[in-house]
Amino acid sequence: MTERLYLFDTTLRDGAQTTGVDFTLDDKLKIAALLDDLGLDYIEGGYPGANPTDTALFAEKRSYRAGFTAFGMTKRAGRSAANDPGVAALLEAEADAICFVAKAWDYHVHVALGATLDENLEGIRDSVAAAKARGFEVMLDCEHFFDGFKANPAYALTCARTAFEAGARWVVLCDTNGGTLPEEVFEIVGEVARHVPGDHLGIHAHNDTEQAVANSLAAVRAGCRQIQGTMNGLGERCGNANLASIIPTLLLKTAYAERFSIGVSADRLTHLTSASRRLDELLNRSPNRHAPYVGASAFATKAGIHASAVMKEPETYEHVPPASVGNRRHVLVSEQAGKSNVLAELERVGLTVAKDDPRVARILDEVKERESLGYAYEGADASFFLLAKRMMGEVPVFFEVERFKVNVERRWNALGDLVSFSEATVKVKVGDEELISAAEGNGPINALDAALRKDLGKYQRFIEDLELVDFRVRILNGGTGAVTRVLIESKDGQGETWTTVGVSPNIIDASFQALTDSITYKLVKDGVGI
Numbered sequence: 395m396t397e398r399l400y401l402f403d404t405t406l407r408d409g410a411q412t413t414g415v416d417f418t419l420d421d422k423l424k425i426a427a428l429l430d431d432l433g434l435d436y437i438e439g440g441y442p443g444a445n446p447t448d449t450a451l452f453a454e455k456r457s458y459r460a461g462f463t464a465f466g467m468t469k470r471a472g473r474s475a476a477n478d479p480g481v482a483a484l485l486e487a488e489a490d491a492i493c494f495v496a497k498a499w500d501y502h503v504h505v506a507l508g509a510t511l512d513e514n515l516e517g518i519r520d521s522v523a524a525a526k527a528r529g530f531e532v533m534l535d536c537e538h539f540f541d542g543f544k545a546n547p548a549y550a551l552t553c554a555r556t557a558f559e560a561g562a563r564w565v566v567l568c569d570t571n572g573g574t575l576p577e578e579v580f581e582i583v584g585e586v587a588r589h590v591p592g593d594h595l596g597i598h599a600h601n602d603t604e605q606a607v608a609n610s611l612a613a614v615r616a617g618c619r620q621i622q623g624t625m626n627g628l629g630e631r632c633g634n635a636n637l638a639s640i641i642p643t644l645l646l647k648t649a650y651a652e653r654f655s656i657g658v659s660a661d662r663l664t665h666l667t668s669a670s671r672r673l674d675e676l677l678n679r680s681p682n683r684h685a686p687y688v689g690a691s692a693f694a695t696k697a698g699i700h701a702s703a704v705m706k707e708p709e710t711y712e713h714v715p716p717a718s719v720g721n722r723r724h725v726l727v728s729e730q731a732g733k734s735n736v737l738a739e740l741e742r743v744g745l746t747v748a749k750d751d752p753r754v755a756r757i758l759d760e761v762k763e764r765e766s767l768g769y770a771y772e773g774a775d776a777s778f779f780l781l782a783k784r785m786m787g788e789v790p791v792f793f794e795v796e797r798f799k800v801n802v803e804r805r806w807n808a809l810g811d812l813v814s815f816s817e818a819t820v821k822v823k824v825g826d827e828e829l830i831s832a833a834e835g836n837g838p839i840n841a842l843d844a845a846l847r848k849d850l851g852k853y854q855r856f857i858e859d860l861e862l863v864d865f866r867v868r869i870l871n872g873g874t875g876a877v878t879r880v881l882i883e884s885k886d887g888q889g890e891t892w893t894t895v896g897v898s899p900n901i902i903d904a905s906f907q908a909l910t911d912s913i914t915y916k917l918v919k920d921g922v923g924i
């Protein structure tokens with residue numbers, strides 16, 4: 395018989411306190427739908443009354459499987475809950491649950507609130523009771539609980555007990571400053587669980603010593619049955635406990651899976667990677683490649699010795715199957731690679747070659763030689779595909795670039811503003827036909843890209859839907875010997891994306907290589923013949 399653990403997501407509330415993150419109402423609705431789809435038990439939407447977005451979010455009834463939760467402060471000292479505008483906004487919220495925040499550290503009560511310890515307890519008691527009387531499921535976040543417990547255990551415990559006795563379903567112990575260590579969390583939660591039943595206790599851990607996940611798990615082992623966290627670890631300062639790490643750990647690691655059950659099913663777990671990446675996409679943030687479970691590198695193998703074993707049995711270097719979290723295995727080709735990496739990568743890009751085929755060793759040598767010059771194929775699948783296909787003699791010469799020219803000019807315009815213009819000219823040969831195109835752009839690469847894709851003769855119709863979506867530049871070696879690596883991400887109308895690489899001491903030249911590789915890849919992948 396397993397015990398139920400409840401997952402509480404605060405991406406939309408504590409996650410909104412992340413530097414650089416601003417949610418619109420539409421973002422919040424999309425993210426809430428993603429979280430609900432995963433099977434979380436509670437979604438904390440925000441703080442009604444604090445800002446127009448959150449007020450609008452809670453102005454209408456939202457229908458989620460999860461308990462939709464409004465967050466806010468307990469009543470202020472010197473007034474009743476009924477006369478506190480902040481509490482009133484919460485009581486009016488279209489929500490299933492209310493999560494109050496209250497101080498649990500005597501020092502904070504004195505310094506931050508300027509209230510007495512009893513006034514703070516009264517704030518907890520009256521606010522919880524008022525929300526409970528209105529039919530909400532009520533929770534209380536005990537802010538600074540662990541620091542408060544270390545300073546004055548009796549008072550911190552009294553705060554927790556007061557909330558429980560006033561009717562709070564959950565009393566959440568917060569490591570607000572994020573400096574508590576797992577062994578301390580374990581010990582303190584164990585102590586609290588002797589006064590408030592564990593199935594009413596939650597943990598809210600911040601990541602300031604990078605142990606928010608470990609602290610949450612320690613709290614569970616010590617008795618807490620609700621875990622608060624955020625997707626991708628968003629949150630104030632260094633973030634909150636990352637639910638994208640906690641959820642698979644609870645489901646896939648025997649020590650937890652045998653003891654506990656959660657609302658996320660094994661089937662929903664396979665949506666985790668896409669949920670994590672969609673969140674980043676909505677926030678316009680690059681996904682963390684190295685994120686456990688969901689990162690692009692979480693199941694990537696670079697070292698030749700590892701790749702050789704992974705090709706025989708993936709479990710040799712994987713702690714869980716990548717598909718269980720909706721991620722995938724990736725065997726990279728780099729200068730750390732052996733033939734197994736090349737074979738795996740060839741297979742992944744759809745090229746089947748026998749291990750003893752002499753071309754495999756030649757491709758590996760070429761990759762290593764090029765990586766020593768600054769190329770990186772780990773993130774440039776399409777250029778690797780073309781390199782391998784070219785070495786097999788399977789890439790036709792669709793077009794040859796005879797020359798190109800780029801002009802960048804800065805000048806005053808008629809309105810008296812200083813503006814810059816870029817113009818490019820490209821001369822290509824397609825079969826026997828010579829074509830010259832010119833184009834303007836908002837920068838030299840943009841102009842070059844536009845000129846190159848303006849007229850490719852008989853191939854033009856095949857590249858009309860090609861679009862450049864990202865452009866990344868890295869300077870290698872530094873100093874006078876510096877070379878530039880450019881990675882270009884392209885996309886087409888079929889929704890496919892691919893990345894190509896170019897390297898040169900000259901950034902325009904490196905970009906041009908990546909651009910021409912991108913066009914060639916598009917033609918090859920779409921099976922365009924000569």
Ligand SMILES: CC(=O)SCCNC(=O)CCNC(=O)[C@H](O)C(C)(C)COP(=O)(O)OP(=O)(O)OC[C@H]1O[C@@H](n2cnc3c(N)ncnc32)[C@H](O)[C@@H]1OP(=O)(O)O
Pocket residue numbers: 408411441443444445467468469470471495496497506507508517537570630
């Ligand atoms: C640990 C956490 O993450 S808690 C979540 C914190 N989140 C946020 O603060 C984001 C949203 N907050 C806001 O938009 C604003 O702070 C508001 C609307 C809530 C309040 O704004 P203001 O009324 O201008 O107050 P301000 O933000 O300057 O200060 C907070 C006030 O709340 C009081 N307060 C803080 N915590 C509590 C509490 N748990 N119970 C009662 N009062 C509290 C403080 O003493 C301070 O009061 P003071 O102005 O009389 O000194």
Ligand SMILES: CC(=O)C(=O)O
Pocket residue numbers: 408495535536537538568569570571598600
């Ligand atoms: C409530 C909360 O976010 C904290 O104490 O960190």
